[in-house]
Amino acid sequence: MKRHHVLHMAFILTFLLLMPGCAEVVKVGTTAGQEMGVITAKDKEIIDRTAKGAERAARPMTEKEEYFLGRAVAATILGTYKLDQNEKLTTYVNQVGQALAMVSDVPLTYGGYHFAILATDEVNALACPGGIIFVSRGMLTRAKNEEELASILAHEIAHVNHRDGVRAIQNSRWLEVVTALGSDVAGTYGSGDIAKLTSLFEGSVNDVVKTLVTNGYSREQERAADQGALVIMNRIGYDPNGMPDYLATLAKEEKAGGTRGFFSTHPGMADRLAVVQETVSKNKWARADHRVRDGRFDSYL
Numbered sequence: 001m002k003r004h005h006v007l008h009m010a011f012i013l014t015f016l017l018l019m020p021g022c023a024e025v026v027k028v029g030t031t032a033g034q035e036m037g038v039i040t041a042k043d044k045e046i047i048d049r050t051a052k053g054a055e056r057a058a059r060p061m062t063e064k065e066e067y068f069l070g071r072a073v074a075a076t077i078l079g080t081y082k083l084d085q086n087e088k089l090t091t092y093v094n095q096v097g098q099a100l101a102m103v104s105d106v107p108l109t110y111g112g113y114h115f116a117i118l119a120t121d122e123v124n125a126l127a128c129p130g131g132i133i134f135v136s137r138g139m140l141t142r143a144k145n146e147e148e149l150a151s152i153l154a155h156e157i158a159h160v161n162h163r164d165g166v167r168a169i170q171n172s173r174w175l176e177v178v179t180a181l182g183s184d185v186a187g188t189y190g191s192g193d194i195a196k197l198t199s200l201f202e203g204s205v206n207d208v209v210k211t212l213v214t215n216g217y218s219r220e221q222e223r224a225a226d227q228g229a230l231v232i233m234n235r236i237g238y239d240p241n242g243m244p245d246y247l248a249t250l251a252k253e254e255k256a257g258g259t260r261g262f263f264s265t266h267p268g269m270a271d272r273l274a275v276v277q278e279t280v281s282k283n284k285w286a287r288a289d290h291r292v293r294d295g296r297f298d299s300y301l
Contacts, residue, residue, distance in 0.1 A: 067131075068130075081120055116134055123250070145294045146293040226272055239285070
């Protein structure tokens with residue numbers, strides 16, 4: 001059998017992997033290829049096995065997998081930052097966050113939404129996969145009212161809804177993880193297999209942490225999270241104007257030379273502000289009277 005015939009057949013069958021039920025489609029193709037003498041029985045076995053593995057690896061991460069990934073990411077972040085010990089403030093932030101999450105596009109996650117405050121004056125907010133959300137004390141103290149606090153939390157909830165943290169994992173690494181977990185020998189791993197899976201999981205966690213803490217999301221992802229946050233705020237009755245008000249504060253600080261934390265991973269505050277202002281204006285969202293919520297906010301911050 002000429003090798004280029006086998007490669008040609010493999011290329012065609014790889015293309016078929018894009019179709020629903022790809023493994024079964026490939027199996028039909030390899031059967032025909034063997035009958036025509038294009039590939040050998042051994043080639044058929046290899047291609048069929050590869051197709052089956054590729055079909056498994058193409059699946060998205062499950063909610064349960066995302067939950068455990070998010071827990072590991074959160075644990076890694078807490079290796080750098082400490083949690084704020086103000087229980088009343090933490091409860092308040094959770095109450096606002098949970099209310100917003102319930103009207104989001106993904107109101108329920110495998111492990112639920114959890115909000116915590118990082119004890120640092122650095123301006124930052126981090127959404128771990130699955131719904132664990134951190135907001136720094138420095139981020140909170142720059143908010144002037146509950147509407148602005150809601151805009152911070154809604155933005156991070158939108159990141160969870162969009163699964164932006166999961167998207168930070170290198171495709172090749174996730175393919176290896178799923179292929180290994182879905183292999184026919186799952187449950188009979190040796191120490192070497194376990195070590196490889198552990199390494200791949202740690203790599204996945206590091207991919208997410210690096211994006212959250214060092215690189216930041218793309219501008220497109222940030223803008224999408226802003227738009228998602230505005231929708232969430234409007235759904236529950238928060239004044240969407242709270243978002244441009246808060247972004248204006250950050251834009252002013254960035255212009256003055258702010259580079260740490262949030263400013264290093266979320267550049268272009270002025271551009272984001274302009275887009276958000278345009279959205280608020282387009283939807284004709286008028287400023288609401290939120291004095292009662294202002295009073296509640298002032299009692300905590």
